[in-house]
Amino acid sequence: MRESTLTSILDSMEDGVIACDRNGKVTFMNQAYRDIIGENDNDLSIGLLNKTLQGQHVDKETYPIKNSANDITLIKTNGKQIRGKSDETLGALLVAKNITKEEQIKKALQESEQRYRTLVDLAPISIFVKMDDTLAYINQFGAEMIGANDPKEIIGRPSSDFIPPELRHLVDTRTKTILDNRVSLQPYETKLLRLDGKTVDVQANSTKIMYKGKEAILGMNMDITDKKISDEKIIHMAFHDPLTDLPNRRYFTQLLTQRIIQVQRNTTFGIYCLDLDNFKHINDWLNHSNGDKIIREVSMRLKLCVDKETVVARVSGDEFMIMPPVETDESYLKKLAMKILTAISKPFIIEGIECHVTSSIGISMYPNQGVTADTLVKNAAIAMFSTKINGKNSYTFFHQELQDQLTIKREMELDLQKALKQNEFTLYFQPQINTKTNTLFGVEALIRWQHPRNGLVSPNEFIPIAEESGFIVFIDEWVLREACKQIKKWNEIFGFLITVKVNLSAKQFYQRDLVSLVSKVLTSNSLPPSCLELEITESTMMKDKNKALSTLLQLNQLGVKLSLDDFGTGFSSLSYIKDFPIDTIKIDRSFIHNIFKDTKSQAIVKTIINLAHSLKLQVIAEGIETEEQAQFLQKHSCHLLQGFLYSKPIPVEELEPFIKQSKT
Known part of the structure; x- marks a missing residue:
């Protein structure tokens, strides 16, 4: 092959090629190598050629080369002696591959991986990877959520160890769906089982990934225990009276509606509407804070009058609703009414002052006096007003004439x-x-x-x-x-x-x-x-x-x-x-x-x-x-x-x- 042809081939290579004679004098340098070292001679290149002449190993080594612009280029070398027919050393050949971009990409990937690993480790949510029901990875937050001090304590254990038994089937079903269908499911609320046996409320989400060359589940659990407690408090506040912690009107109406749905039409039960007599005067006399004390004491007395199945609710200032258990007849309702009236009429001691309070009760019965919650409550209130008109401190069962009287009264007001x-x-x-x-x-x-x-x-x-x-x-x-x-x-x-x-x-x-x-x-x-x-x-x-x-x-x-x-x-x-x-x-x-x-x-x-x-x-x-x-x-x-x-x-x-x- 002609020398010019060989030179053209070597110049077309992406890798740099440099050669020297037996004395270390450079005899050839292709264009790629010139691009690496620029216009200057490079002491590193000469040194590598001399090492090769001396038979020293320079293969697959990485070296930095500074070119004429003072830019650093990373090269990976491969050196070889040039020998004659009698095996004498005629010179040396050095092939240098520019790996600057490759190293930059590698470094960027390493930095990126480190950033994401740090982010995962420091994330305020539990992030984990499980393979074949084995916990392959979990971050520090996730380990602490389960009750471990260090992820190493639980990595390698079955992931099912940290799921309450009653929820394992649900989790297994979701995992199988994700792996088989290659889809992500919507986040859902569930519980985790801690090492100490307690449970943690979490919002869970997971998807399918490849981890170390194998299919795996990447999961995230957000601790929502505080949120659940807060939500429960908000719900409790929405359905309970803040002064007495009794159910409020909304909750009482819901419970009454549920009972109506559950019972049959041939089942009878009654509800009470109770209002304290002349309580405004008591409030004005004692002041409202002491009036609140009486309201709280009334609620306690009412609860002591009934069993645990009876619902006692405070529906307004001094008005209470009471719903005894199902299958209550008039005889039972009369006895309970008298028991309540007696309990309320006992003296209240407020700041050393003996106060006497009475109450008026109205009673309506399902289904004869109403088949809806609103109707039963309304009719009990009408009966209660009738009690007040007729002397207070007693009880009245609703009947249609009371409704007619109320209608006349309202017309007269207008x-x-x-x-x-x-x-x-x-x-x-x-x-x-x-x-x-x-x-x-x-x-x-x-x-x-x-x-x-x-x-x-x-x-x-x-x-x-x-x-x-x-x-x-x-x-x-x-x-x-x-x-x-x-x-x-x-x-x-x-x-x-x-x-x-x-x-x-x-x-x-x-x-x-x-x-x-x-x-x-x-x-x-x-x-x-x-x-x-x-x-x-x-x-x-x-x-x-x-x-x-x-x-x-x-x-x-x-x-x-x-x-x-x-x-x-x-x-x-x-x-x-x-x-x-x-x-x-x-x-x-x-x-x-x-x-x-x-x-x-x-x-x-x-x-x-x-x-x-x-x-x-x-x-x-x-x-x-x-x-x-x-x-x-x-x-x-x-x-x-x-x-x-x-x-x-x-x-x-x-x-x-x-x-x-x-x-x-």
Whole structure:
């Protein structure tokens, strides 16, 4: 082969080739080698050639070469002596392969692998590889999750050791599906079994990989124990009352719905709706934090009254729902109701104060009084309201008439709101007679409702509804304004002032602007305060004694007369009557009605009259229906009498004869 041809072949090679003679002088260098060393001679190349001449081993060694640009090139060498026919050394040949890029790629791969290994080792989730149910790899976090200090403690063990027995079949099925179908399944929640026997809640995910040349499962487990605990707390909070930890309305409704689904229509069971009586007053008296203590104590008493299968729920402020076990008849429900009423009525000791609380219960039964949770709850609540209306501290079974009564009540509430705007209210007046002169002393203003459909409605029907709804405040103000207007008219007609007594409800009496309102109404009608007498009941006065005293003193300073209605029917009367600026006390009609039926009523009436005289108070008796009653009261110096014996409540035009007679 010609030398030029050989040179062309060698120059076309990617590997560098360099040769020298027996004296180490370079005799040939192909283009690839020139590219490696650049324009400079390279001491390393000469040294490698000399080593080869001397028979030293330079095969498959890696060396750095610096070219003319000072760039480092890595080469892997293969050296060989050139021998003549007589086996003498003629020179040396060195082949150099540029492995710079290969080494760079290798280094990058090593660095990348190290980064990913570090990332896996430090990852805050469990990462593992299993092959044939053997744990081939697990990171530090995963080892600690299972309870090991070091991954080496558990690598090589069966992966099934760390799965609860009841879940192993599920995990095996998922593993087989992934390996057979070469698919990744959706993450799912499961549990791991720790070395100490405890379990860990995890969200698991896995996929198929090749690991050390074999099929394997790469898995990741995220510890969700804290999340599960947090979720359970949130769910618990969503379905339980925070004050008592009892089920709330939502949870009770769900449990009731489930029971209805489970039982047959021929199965009967009942539910209770229990509400504490007058609890708002207790809250106002003791303050809300102490009221909460009573609520918690009530919940404890309720749970002690029932068995573990009975559901006790707090569904609102002072309202509870109770669902005894299935197959409960009326007899059982009555006995349990009495047991609950007795338990609630026992004294509560709050900050050394003995408090008495009662409750009202309504009962509805499945399936006769409802086949859905909402209906049963609604009907139990209706029965509970009926208990409250009829005296409280008892229980009532639901029946359809209660629903009808509630419907009438709701219609009346709506009609009441329209009545003021449509001028449906009117005032009637009942005369009060002076026992010494037997003439008109004053009148009591009494509201009547001329309903557009139902005619004249008794106050006994609509006043309780107005008080419950709060509408009574607007009614009281209307009565006050109309009564003062009428006093002014009578003064213009007859030339003298007539004292008019106006009843105030508890809600109106405790309004902040009451004194201001009374003053403005009197001023607007140019009336002296002495012609107006405001009546409050004994129970109203005792509701908040300090606030009542303050209001009464302000009204007294204004010049308005004050009357204590229903005297003798309340409590602590004699203890407080001397402290309040009262002008008149009114003997309750119940004592007058029984005045000749028992000696006790006579004694009470005499005592009240004598008390009034001693305190220099005016005394009036209401409910006078017979001459005998009037004579008895006149004999014992009762100042004023009021009742049907003289006149029933009458409209303004029928009252004028009394006024004219009084003037005469």
